[in-house]
Amino acid sequence: MKTIAVLPAGSVSDEAAKHLFRGEEVDWKHHRLISDVFLSTASGVSDYSIVPIENTIEGSVSLHMDWLVHEVDLPIQAEWVYPSIQNLIGRASELKDASGGIDYSLITKVVSHPVAIAQCYQFLRKHLPHAATEPVSSTAEGVRIAQNNPGAGLAAIGTMTAAANAGLDVIASAITDHDNNYTRFLLVGPAPYTARQSDSRKTSILVTLPEDYPGALHQVLSAFAWRKINLSRIESRPTKKKLGNYYFYIDIDMALDTVLLPSAIQEIEAIGCHVRILGSYPSFADYKKL
Numbered sequence: 001m002k003t004i005a006v007l008p009a010g011s012v013s014d015e016a017a018k019h020l021f022r023g024e025e026v027d028w029k030h031h032r033l034i035s036d037v038f039l040s041t042a043s044g045v046s047d048y049s050i051v052p053i054e055n056t057i058e059g060s061v062s063l064h065m066d067w068l069v070h071e072v073d074l075p076i077q078a079e080w081v082y083p084s085i086q087n088l089i090g091r092a093s094e095l096k097d098a099s100g101g102i103d104y105s106l107i108t109k110v111v112s113h114p115v116a117i118a119q120c121y122q123f124l125r126k127h128l129p130h131a132a133t134e135p136v137s138s139t140a141e142g143v144r145i146a147q148n149n150p151g152a153g154l155a156a157i158g159t160m161t162a163a164a165n166a167g168l169d170v171i172a173s174a175i176t177d178h179d180n181n182y183t184r185f186l187l188v189g190p191a192p193y194t195a196r197q198s199d200s201r202k203t204s205i206l207v208t209l210p211e212d213y214p215g216a217l218h219q220v221l222s223a224f225a226w227r228k229i230n231l232s233r234i235e236s237r238p239t240k241k242k243l244g245n246y247y248f249y250i251d252i253d254m255a256l257d258t259v260l261l262p263s264a265i266q267e268i269e270a271i272g273c274h275v276r277i278l279g280s281y282p283s284f285a286d287y288k289k290l
């Protein structure tokens with residue numbers, strides 16, 4: 001049986017994790033903080049950690065990318081995409097207006113993960129412009145806080161699962177700014193993931209450019225371009241060592257053992273770039289086919 005670290009029960013991560021591992025017996029280790037999710041596998045307690053890395057509306061989750069790159073050395077073993085459906089959660093009985101509808105003015109604060117708050121910006125602007133927002137470590141944690149503070153004017157943004165677990169009501173459902181709101185999750189850990197197969201494989205690398213080398217990024221990209229290797233994502237993040245120094249996180253639509261890719265990487269190293277392989281893994285773009 002695999003031991004797997006993930007954010008708390010009822011979080012979007014937890015739903016996504018249970019989808020990838022459905023039908024399998026898993027010893028779930030739920031952690032309040034994403035740092036503890038990473039450290040559980042880094043310290044050998046868990047076999048894998050599950051990490052949300054990118055979202056349709058909010059883009060990259062920088063904190064999680066930085067943990068992956070700077071704080072741990074855990075290879076990526078799979079990626080999959082899962083819908084993030086957010087709901088406004090609270091106690092309907094505390095929020096009734098005279099005609100039995102919801103009186104949003106009675107909600108004084110909305111608690112949730114900052115990424116979930118950002119996904120619901122238009123809804124909050126329209127219905128709750130007066131309410132404060134408080135970022136917490138996961139959507140499930142926000143629901144837990146709302147559950148533990150009756151009568152405090154609190155509402156949370158989170159999943160239907162979290163609302164049901166906490167015995168709270170869904171005040172408004174599917175409140176994200178766009179319907180097609182998906183999150184890309186990574187499975188990280190020492191052992192390859194083999195339970196499900198995908199025709200599509202990706203390789204993720206981190207490229208640090210040599211200093212004072214004009215056109216270095218152009219040369220990096222051309223090593224892929226002339227071999228007709230498709231890149232699905234390129235993102236710069238600070239190295240944290242010196243202001244203005246960046247590394248490039250690149251997702252390549254190809255397995256590392258495909259003939260062309262090692263030679264492209266060699267070419268990039270030959271111009272003085274440092275390349276770190278973050279993983280070569282199956283990719284599941286359609287959760288319904290997973």
Ligand SMILES: O=C(O)C(=O)C[C@]1(C(=O)O)C=C[C@@H](O)C=C1
Pocket residue numbers: 007010011012013014052053055061084113115116137138139140183
């Ligand atoms: O808080 C959660 O439910 C999480 O799983 C975390 C997280 C994220 O970090 O992006 C994952 C997906 C959601 O869209 C919002 C938050």
